[in-house]
Amino acid sequence: MRIPTGALIGLIFTSSFFLMAIFAPLIAPYGMAEVVGGVWEPMSSKHWLGTDNIGRDLLSRMIFGGQVTIFIATAATILSFVTGSVLGFTAAVIGGWVDQALSRFVDLVMAIPTLILALVILSVMPISILMLIMVMGFLDATRVFRLSRAVAVDINVMDYVEAAKLRGEGRIWIIFREILPNALSPLIAELGLRFIFMVLFLSTLSFLGLGIQPPSADWGGMVKENKEGIVFGIGAALIPAAAIAILAISVNLVADWVLSRTTSLKGGRG
Amino acid sequence: MSPLITLVAQRIALGLLLLLAVSVLIFAGTELLPGDVAASILGQSATPEALANMRRDMGLDEPAVSRYFSWLFSAIQGDLGTALTSGQEISSQIASRLGNTLFLAFWAAVIAVPLAVFLGLLAVRYEGRWPDKAISAVTLASISLPEFFIGYLLIYFVAVKLGWFPSVATIYPSMSLGEKLHAIGLPVAVLVMVVLAHMMRMTRAAILNVMQSAYIETAELKGLNQFKIIWRHAFPNAIAPVVNVVMLNLAYLIVGVVVVEVIFVYPGMGQYLVDHVSKRDVPVVQACGLIFAAVYIGLNLIADVVSIATNPRLRHPK
Numbered sequence: 001m002r003i004p005t006g007a008l009i010g011l012i013f014t015s016s017f018f019l020m021a022i023f024a025p026l027i028a029p030y031g032m033a034e035v036v037g038g039v040w041e042p043m044s045s046k047h048w049l050g051t052d053n054i055g056r057d058l059l060s061r062m063i064f065g066g067q068v069t070i071f072i073a074t075a076a077t078i079l080s081f082v083t084g085s086v087l088g089f090t091a092a093v094i095g096g097w098v099d100q101a102l103s104r105f106v107d108l109v110m111a112i113p114t115l116i117l118a119l120v121i122l123s124v125m126p127i128s129i130l131m132l133i134m135v136m137g138f139l140d141a142t143r144v145f146r147l148s149r150a151v152a153v154d155i156n157v158m159d160y161v162e163a164a165k166l167r168g169e170g171r172i173w174i175i176f177r178e179i180l181p182n183a184l185s186p187l188i189a190e191l192g193l194r195f196i197f198m199v200l201f202l203s204t205l206s207f208l209g210l211g212i213q214p215p216s217a218d219w220g221g222m223v224k225e226n227k228e229g230i231v232f233g234i235g236a237a238l239i240p241a242a243a244i245a246i247l248a249i250s251v252n253l254v255a256d257w258v259l260s261r262t263t264s265l266k267g268g269r270g
Numbered sequence: 271m272s273p274l275i276t277l278v279a280q281r282i283a284l285g286l287l288l289l290l291a292v293s294v295l296i297f298a299g300t301e302l303l304p305g306d307v308a309a310s311i312l313g314q315s316a317t318p319e320a321l322a323n324m325r326r327d328m329g330l331d332e333p334a335v336s337r338y339f340s341w342l343f344s345a346i347q348g349d350l351g352t353a354l355t356s357g358q359e360i361s362s363q364i365a366s367r368l369g370n371t372l373f374l375a376f377w378a379a380v381i382a383v384p385l386a387v388f389l390g391l392l393a394v395r396y397e398g399r400w401p402d403k404a405i406s407a408v409t410l411a412s413i414s415l416p417e418f419f420i421g422y423l424l425i426y427f428v429a430v431k432l433g434w435f436p437s438v439a440t441i442y443p444s445m446s447l448g449e450k451l452h453a454i455g456l457p458v459a460v461l462v463m464v465v466l467a468h469m470m471r472m473t474r475a476a477i478l479n480v481m482q483s484a485y486i487e488t489a490e491l492k493g494l495n496q497f498k499i500i501w502r503h504a505f506p507n508a509i510a511p512v513v514n515v516v517m518l519n520l521a522y523l524i525v526g527v528v529v530v531e532v533i534f535v536y537p538g539m540g541q542y543l544v545d546h547v548s549k550r551d552v553p554v555v556q557a558c559g560l561i562f563a564a565v566y567i568g569l570n571l572i573a574d575v576v577s578i579a580t581n582p583r584l585r586h587p588k
């Protein structure tokens with residue numbers, strides 16, 4: 001199997017980001033919230049990326065911030081997939097009023113821009129990591145629901161599903177043993193796109209001050225912390241912003257490759 | 271009654287129904303969730319008496335259903351209630367901000383829409399060759415970029431290093447149109463870049479779809495020139511999908527505008543919403559959420575109505 005250059009670059013960057021996130025405490029030269037120098041010191045051999053708005057080592061904070069971003073985005077993606085696909089398959093298999101009720105509710109949630117609905121919910125809920133994962137995961141599950149329902153409706157009329165029904169298998173069997181294995185490839189292709197969306201969503205929330213709360217920070221929060229420096233020509237805020245962009249582009253390259261290899265089915269990117 | 275009018279009327283009725291359902295969802299989202307507004311305003315140290323007083327003042331002791339209807343009816347009449355934090359009328363505060371946001375979104379749309387349609391056509395004309403590939407590559411990149419990355423990059427290079435545009439987009443009523451446009455130059459640029467990629471990709475797909483129809487091939491076989499084929503045969507059939515694409519992406523502007531306003535400290539709805547989410551000022555958040563959702567649903571509605579109205583099959587009923 002030959003991997004195209006774009007996808008290979010994407011794979012290398014994506015896996016380095018994940019390795020960095022997993023081994024963050026081992027790699028980072030300083031602590032996450034440790035003040036080690038002056039405010040916004042330029043790049044030097046001591047501080048490779050310089051220091052941030054209150055004199056913390058920017059490289060170390062980037063590594064720990066990446067861990068937060070990647071961990072939360074991964075958790076929210078998993079939540080979104082499990083909820084969305086189980087409900088989507090159920091709606092397709094059971095049909096009738098269950099399908100109608102779930103589909104109309106999803107239409108309703110998707111009639112409000114995701115960010116706006118998230119802001120409405122976060123205005124009354126306590127902002128914690130668990131809450132962020134739940135809000136992001138459940139709101140995004142609507143898109144996974146639509147995709148998996150569409151895929152499952154197609155599979156549900158296949159002969160092998162019919163055969164399973166005729167030999168008397170229950171719904172649980174149909175969903176997990178007949179539909180799930182056959183729906184896996186379009187869903188896996190979508191996984192990358194949903195992950196990117198989660199990274200951008202979390203970064204946006206944190207940038208708006210409604211995501212990860214200080215002193216802990218993700219990349220979006222670090223952009224917020226260092227943005228005041230920009231007007232003085234200090235580019236510290238651009239580094240976490242660029243990291244988000246590079247992570248998103250890398251995953252996108254891999255996802256595009258997987259998508260072109262597996263299927264023509266696509267869900268929404270929004 | 272012609273089927274066209276029936277269809278349009280049905281679609282508008284559906285849109286209104288959806289808006290009503292959305293208002294329930296927004297209200298329920300802030301009222302029925304376990305978080306308590308009074309408790310979150312007064313903080314953890316509040317005495318039970320103070321909490322009870324606060325709840326009575328805010329009308330929180332009434333049942334949720336009656337509060338929903340009184341909120342909805344006054345919202346329809348243009349009264350969005352008072353902000354908890356400042357005690358001011360939300361409607362009057364929102365009015366000028368909504369105008370500012372629409373001003374920003376309008377200019378972004380004026381630039382992005384023709385540019386996206388033009389580039390989409392260009393990609394179709396040179397399908398599979400380098401202009402098409404370049405456009406796809408730029409699209410892939412800009413879909414993955416967060417708004418604030420493009421925003422701060424522009425501020426860093428164009429505003430700070432070159433000094434062509436201000437880094438903070440302040441506008442007030444006494445400014446002339448030229449001064450206003452100069453002030454919003456950078457935010458408009460960010461919004462254009464954010465929307466352009468999606469719009470271009472979808473325009474390209476929509477036109478390619480039409481160009482593969484059998485009647486285009488017939489027109490080619492008749493020996494018509496490329497211009498006539500696009501103008502007489504492809505264009506009338508591509509209006510509906512292209513308008514759809516444009517409207518869907520203008521709806522996308524709504525989310526972009528929230529972040530862009532925060533980046534450039536622009537006095538619009540998005541900034542207002544974000545400020546009041548962190549202050550946990552629920553009436554303001556509900557009002558802004560409802561307006562954003564209404565605009566979003568409205569744009570989707572227009573997209574559907576236009577595609578119904580421009581569909582030749584529906585215009586000439588059998």
